Amino acid sequence: MTNPETLDTLVTGGGPGITPAPAGDAGVQRRRRTARRRDPQRRARRLFLAPLTVVLAVVTIVPFLVALGLSLTNANPLNHSTKFVGLGNYGSLVEDGSFRSAVLITIIFTVVAVAVELGLGIAVAVALNSLRRGGSVLRTLLLIPMAAAPIAVMYDWQLMLNALSGVINYVLSLVGLPQPDWLGSNSFALPALIAIDVWEWTPFIMVIIVGGLSAIPQEIYEAAKVDGAAGLQQFMRITLPLLKPYIMVAVLFRSIDALKTFDSIQVLTSGGPGTSTTTVNYYAFREAINNLEFGRGTAAAICLLIIAIVLSKLLISRLRQQRVTRAG
């Protein structure tokens, strides 16, 4: 795993060999820019990256532009001519109570799931890191939920959460606890989906944090020990601050994925009971694929993209602040 500074550089888009000029030295900056333009290695780097850039543009930028265009129309196979409606689809989404509810459910799901995954992921990573033996084997086993095929996993959860004959309610009945209708109750359906997401994706955060922990020099802990710092103090004053860049990256990646969660909702609840587990992604799927309302569906998907971009910007700016603080 790279050290935090290089990680920062990767996340914020800088490149190797690029040294920002001191502020105010315009002539030096101009000369450096000219030198860079004439640098044959820079040209070669661009040429090597060109095919990948073209492929990325074709498979990401072009579809995005097509989707954006669709979101401004009333495209539907039942409409024999497609008309431009401007921001009409977006306006109807804002007025649609079920879309607003989907936005709220998406935010709740993402915030709660990622927060729990982060806490558990850090705890498990720290515990694994402190093991003298068996850590690598345990780490591999803990990756299984993340590695298994998602749809197959969701069907297994559907069986286990069956209110009548599922193993979870069976175990609860053995110990005399209530056996709720996990997937059919308004109170339990969303928490059940969050719990499944935590089970499946905590290993992802654990892997990133384990990498971060391995990059922290042990000398710092030894010095802290000499100074009389206890375990918790070491964790709060050394481990956590040095892990912050990794935590930010883990939160960023997990949040974007959590916003897009679909398979568990499709298999387990179909967005129900009622619409209590309908997220923006599921709403967009229903509109575009079930109802063939391509304009509305892509507009909902674009809204989700905007939410993801805003979230990413916030997290990346925090990451940059972390780098500036450390450099200062």
Added chain:
Amino acid sequence: MTVVNRRRFLQGTGAAGLGLAFSGLISACASTSSALTTTKAASTGEFSAANIDWKKFAGTSLTFAASANPWVTAIQSQIPTFQKLTGINLSIQVLGEDEFVTKLPLTLTAGSKSPEVFMVNQAGQAVGARWVASIDTFLNDASLTDLSWYDPDDFFSSARSFAVTGGTQWLMPISAEVQVLYARSDLVKSAPKTFSDLTRAAAAAQSAGKNVAGLGMRASADPSETPWPFGGFVFSYGGFFIDSSGKPAFDSPAAIAAMESYTNLLKQYGPKGVTSWGWLQNQQAMEQGEIAMWADSTSFASTLLDPTQARYAKQTVVYPFPAQNGVSVPNVWFWTVGINNKADIQQQQAAWLFVQWATSKPTYAAIAASTGTAPRASAWSTSGISSKLGPSVTSTIHDALFSAQSQQMALAWNDPKWSQIATYVAEAVNSVVAGSSSAAAAAKSLQSNALSVTA
């Protein structure tokens, strides 16, 4: 409250494991037994009697897109006969129903010429989007069709009229299902004739049975699940989903009464967790005897009555759907096939030869034993279906199909916006059963949502 004990858990896990193995392969209205039944092949001689040049399109290649279904499984066994008869190369692409209903509209929206023949899940959508060619064009073409041999009038009238929109037949029915009431004869001694009888029977069965729910029905928020059985209640109460003028009618007194009846039965006598149940969960529960009754499609009869697949097969009986004020309108479903309107004319005509062959009397006589149903009346007088279901059940189902009214379901199914409206129907029923809304409020909200879509 139903208690989960070790025995029921083990039973449920075993049944659920079977369900998991098959859940990706079978459609929402399919039985799990059809793949295991051997079909006899129809001989080419039976088709030579038709005044049709079967070899007219020899050498042509066709693709048939299908949703996993007992009829599809049976037809696959007959494909060598078709290929020998016509010289047409036919490939069948089969997907689970969830994948099929998602993938096919996208393929056809892109204007693809293939598949040339496909099963149709939403007639209103297929006709409204101009994905299908008129079947009347081919039926009335003497160079392609021998009407006296094909005998379109042999189809149940409800089956033929199911796929007629604006006076034009756009699709051909390939299977026939009607809503019936499955019951455990040890807990439900006689057929409930009315919905009041049904309520009393559910209450009595739940009291008498050990850890048995009185009645199971679909209640999940999935639009491909719950609206269908709910429709039988609405139609029997005298209501409509979409009335004859094309307007949603969910807030009529009849529809609201049906919503109350359906949801109250499930809230009081339904199994635990029924709000997330579709046909698969209900079928498993009926097989294991965990529900005393189940109101659903005849397509499950062959599995529920098979002792090798259902623990309570010997105690399971099939009763006619109950009535309200002397009116019983069980819902019907006919899977249909259509011909791709974008395909070349020659491909369309070759596709019609396949459809004509696949829905002919000899083919249904050959496959009836494995499908356990047919949309043709003549198939029910052969020994095939009776050998699979038994004479009594065969008679019950035949009578139900013969007298079925498809107009109410057809009005909804042929509406171009039905797929969107069905989503609201499923959500409404699901929310009432889950306790987050009253029946009247849900019906009114449903009506408002449906009107916004059809406006």
